[in-house]
Amino acid sequence: MASSPERIWTAALLIIGDEILSGRTQDANLAYLAKWLQVQGIRLKEVRVVTDEMDAIGNGVTALAAAYDYVFTTGGIGPTHDDITVDAIAAALGVPVVVHPRAREILAGYYGDKLTDARLRMARVPEGAELIDNPRTMAPGIRIGNIFIMAGVPVITQGMLASLDGKLEGGLPVLSRSVGAWTQESAAAATLLAVEKANPGVQIGSYPFWRQGKTGANFVLRSTSDDQLAAVAAQLMAALQEAGIESVDGEI
Amino acid sequence: MASSPERIWTAALLIIGDEILSGRTQDANLAYLAKWLQVQGIRLKEVRVVTDEMDAIGNGVTALAAAYDYVFTTGGIGPTHDDITVDAIAAALGVPVVVHPRAREILAGYYGDKLTDARLRMARVPEGAELIDNPRTMAPGIRIGNIFIMAGVPVITQGMLASLDGKLEGGLPVLSRSVGAWTQESAAAATLLAVEKANPGVQIGSYPFWRQGKTGANFVLRSTSDDQLAAVAAQLMAALQEAGIESVDGEI
Structure with a gap:
């Protein structure tokens, strides 16, 4: 179909x-x-x-x-x-x-x-x-x-x-990509909002975690375009760095 | 309360x-x-x-x-x-x-x-x-x-x-008790129905599983009375035995 x-x-x-x-x-x-x-x-x-x-x-x-x-x-x-x-x-x-x-x-x-x-x-x-x-x-x-x-x-x-499998009509699959950071998510909140607003079609979720006494969060980007995901992930990492937050490409 | x-x-x-x-x-x-x-x-x-x-x-x-x-x-x-x-x-x-x-x-x-x-x-x-x-x-x-x-x-x-904890008004807690058997649940279906019908206030759920190539099921009895649960579990085990199904007291 x-x-x-x-x-x-x-x-x-x-x-x-x-x-x-x-x-x-x-x-x-x-x-x-x-x-x-x-x-x-x-x-x-x-x-x-x-x-x-x-x-x-x-x-x-x-x-x-x-x-x-x-x-x-x-x-x-x-x-x-x-x-x-x-x-x-x-x-x-x-x-x-x-x-x-x-x-x-x-x-x-x-x-x-x-x-x-x-x-x-x-x-x-x-x-x-x-x-x-x-x-x-x-x-x-x-x-x-x-x-x-x-x-x-x-x-x-x-x-x-x-x-x-393959028998139901559907649209473009939603793809996802993560950026991880050892930060309190509240410190990244303004950055996430700005990057999401600047990129219609991309949705960013924030998922905090606590491991071995350390605070971190994964930011999950979702879009139907792989190219857009790659571009916005790079943009988010740069914006986080400007805000003083080191991040990694991919999930922590 | x-x-x-x-x-x-x-x-x-x-x-x-x-x-x-x-x-x-x-x-x-x-x-x-x-x-x-x-x-x-x-x-x-x-x-x-x-x-x-x-x-x-x-x-x-x-x-x-x-x-x-x-x-x-x-x-x-x-x-x-x-x-x-x-x-x-x-x-x-x-x-x-x-x-x-x-x-x-x-x-x-x-x-x-x-x-x-x-x-x-x-x-x-x-x-x-x-x-x-x-x-x-x-x-x-x-x-x-x-x-x-x-x-x-x-x-x-x-x-x-x-x-x-303890701050919300509620009723009697629901208790549960299991009887397990290495059987296809379809073989026990009539027995489960009869025992449930004979015991108002007790609900019986059937949860089949497959482990290491063997078929089994746990039958979970629920009631607000522990005494009733014990009595009905015994009754169910006897009824299963009559139907040619060996069972155990408790979950498999």
Whole structure:
């Protein structure tokens, strides 16, 4: 597909799972999806984490699908009673849940005569949906409209994303480049603001850290142009030096 | 404060930061806050991650403050130009931003004659706000109504939470207990559902994993009663055994 540099393509992620909200499990899908989307030229603009409840899932997916080009969900598509993502999204879209013939075929091929009712749950989709290949454990992901329903287990999610690689329309990928300095970020604040203002199209974030009793910060420049990033990084390093702050090209 | 077991106290977290949405930084505040809230008898019901933009922050905080008892925000309260959380929340609440006298005093005591305009940004609060102590780096957190504005850097956030310990009204803490089994979770699905249905007040989540080529799952029971958890865990283990699945008391 031709990319259109003027248009910014956006996405949101809905993470479904009490295990994340209880602090028991650390989410690992957000960062992976964010980086994968960058390569596709799509920007992750919002993430929500909601409970395993019909309304929470339904309201979340409806709001995000209306606001962004793409919505990805993770979690709640396994064989157990707490896996209600498909039901919640179908209800929110006002369509029935049906067994997808191809999904049933895939599961039957995998489980043979052990295809229990519980396992057959994983062939259920909102009516009108397509499947997303799952090279890892067979039970497919689901696409309906701009909603991509994926597993919660990171290796499975990553496999599903791999099977979507290059298939979604997007724009120019956002690139980043860092300048690091052993400084309090407050000492660099005015410089960062001036350099960002002087360079439309470049965004500068400041990320302070404390290591071994020393204070430092990484300044992360983002733009869709590699040449612009290189030029602005050089400009920022010169401006920091003028302000009495030594910096390095790259992250500390 | 007396706890009222009938009432469930709820909270949401708004994570503010392009660095999380770009996948550059892995959030570490969600899980910590979730566990801290559990001890206070408050349930984390929703999390949103939004960009460093006025509207995204304002809309997020407004929606969450209306829906839950408490809202916590992390990120965007430092001294640099991309730190706009205070401005965004004040705008959303329709109040001006003012310099808090006590916050200015704290910063003046810390920075002395190096209290630049950039650093003074960290004394700005929505009018009517109180301060939250920051034992780590002095720049305080902010409470306004049911909104708690905290730092993004985890050690600082954790210090701020410590200073709020026991000060928020909550209910009975939710406890959890795990039963682990080397099984495909789909084989246990019917058993889990039956045991959960038979025990109102206990919620059972199923969390599959794959390790060294073997398939397993942890079944996590949640309830406000330790006695009930112990009884239901025993009941679940017996029911699993009847279904031909060996399990262990505790997480695998």
